[in-house]
Amino acid sequence: MTPRTLEAGQLIDGFRLLEPLESGGMASFWRVARERNDLPMVMKIPLLRPGEDSLTIIGYEVEQIILPRLTGPHVPRFIAAGDFERPYIVMEFIEGLTLKSLVEKVPLPPDEVAAIGAKVAFALHDIHRQHVIHLDLKPSNVILRGDDAVLIDFGMSRHDQLPDLVQEEMEGLVGTGAFIAPEQILYNRSDPRSDLFALGVILYFLVTGKYPFGEPQLLSNWRRRLWRDPVPPRGRNAAMPSWLQEIILHCLEVDPNARYATAAQLAFDLQHPDHVVLTHRAARKRHDGALSVARRWLRTKWNPPHQQRRAVSSHLANAPIVMAAIDLGPGHELLSQALALAVRRVLVTEPNARLACVNVLKLARLAPDETEDAQGRDPHLGRLVELKHWARSIPVAPERITYHVLESTNPAAQIVDYARHNRVDHIVIGARGSSMLRRYLGSVSAHVVAEAPCTVTVVRVHGNETEVLTNSGDAQGA
């Protein structure tokens, strides 16, 4: 089956070819339909020429084994695959714009770039959770569909529980010059943070209109990024906010350990610009001088960075987003101490964790929003001060902790929403003892346990008789 022999109306294994789509370098694409039509579909047909380009064959094989295992809104649904005599993959047709189509509009406003970045980061986190590293992320492989980014083309990808067909065939050096991560150049195809590097390149491009490392075609030029740092984005576009530069340069760190630990943590920063801790990265105006570059070049030359290889799942397991839901009202001192202890225990075992301290201001159902209390103080600010005070005993680096005061008439729903929106892995929440009333109405923690999309730890105070009394309104403090 060569592309030349394909024409509209032709039937392949029950799929009728409708119209050709823009073809890529290694495959042609057709819109197809089936008798019992389910959803819009596209057939990807690898361009296999005899004796040529085994990468095309491998890419087809890899996509054929990886795509059927991926689920969720961030990947096209797998429909069917042909055999080797008649190779094709039929998948869901994704209606939307590729990131590549935004190229003419660059530079884009920072807020828009951050929003796109968060969508792509969530998509990456979703496939990483399913053991897959994309390894060829670039604008043409990202389609924006509504609120989601959808990733396509898994031909160069790695599934950490399946044989890596690409590695053996190509000795590891495959990718796209502008986007490939330094560790990929060093033959490591097992680090999910390689995708964060590529996303950093995309974000850099979207805000500056330039590629941080150019678009080198020769493999020998790919290595330059191991020692040559890019011009900081603000050096190209001074109007860009420093928090975005911080995020982008954090993604572009040469050492994967210096990057964000997970795509979810990156998305967290992109969604909360005002919580980004600015470091030396944010302040940089130009790239490093010849001396430090030469030093790095020598170091790379004589002492290449040690590549640690771990399963994708272990990367993610070590870097959860932990959310502490804290009740700060009077009478909860014991409980908030117990909560701090529980959070410390979680963080001890998870060195790359990120902690979000959240307090929900409960609003009266029908009252208008109040921006200040009877004394004219901003209740948000007061809560924020208390949150930070609460967290002072938790040993975590400032760039790994954030404080959020939310407001809602329904605190439990708000906590669950927050957890879902930020891909929280673990909620730690206090339970204020048990009382008759609470049993009837249902407590916040019980609601959270029932609805949360992740693990929930419920913290109680030992022998909490006094707590119960406090909660039921009696003025007998703890």
Add this chain to the structure above:
Amino acid sequence: MAVKKSAQILPASHRCGRSTPLTAVKLKETLPNCGLRGGSLDMWIGLFADIHANREALEATLEHARTRGIGRVIFLGDYVGYGADPGFAVDTVMREVEQGAVALLGNHDAAIRDGTAGMNPIAAEAIDWTRPQLNAEQREFLTRLPFIFEDSNRLFVHASAHAPGDWEYITDVASASRSFMATRAQATFCGHVHIPELYHLSPTGKLAGFQPVQAVEIPLLTHRRWLAVVGAVGQPRDYNPAACYGALDIERNVLVYVRVPYDNEAAARKVRAAGLPAILSHRLLVGA
């Protein structure tokens, strides 16, 4: 009479037709399913290698395979040696063969008749201990086992497709390539090494090994060739003491490495009580 019985059984085992299913079929719920096209329920074959007279492990894995709807079993050799229950192991395999299973010859089985030349002292000591434990019927059964079994484009063997009687260990790309060159089968399944590994050969001649992750469906893509070392039922050596067997869906061409925790402490106690070398009981506890 015993001789006659096994003589009748063997030809049946060579027909790789649809045989009496081991049992109850609950496969769909239990074997991992990643959303690939579903196969019919009796298409799963259990691959059992290196039982090594470990009654506890054999019972647990057979039970596991039954409740998960494994339709047929292919035993890849080494029913005896090392463990304390050789008679039980051989009887069990004989019974399965009567019901349509295939059983192949392993080097420890061959050593019962041919002697222990070429074996390490501990293995030899275990064989010398084992021989008098077996009755004539059991010994006869072992001597009649074939080296290989072929089914369409699959080959099953204890050690290697290359000179099966030489009992070469497939531990690296070089030994794997010798086995690949000795057969045209698309997929070869063997035991002998006690450490699960999956070698694959691309159409361009690139060969690599892969350490399989348990319970993950691995598609054996038809345009490359595969050599699966399935791990051991009765004496795992990959630092995981749980028994290991392979589950192969011949319709979808999917292989799963299955791990089954069993009462390895009881098995180890019996090895010690039998007076076999201490290392043999220790191995069962640590899986190495």
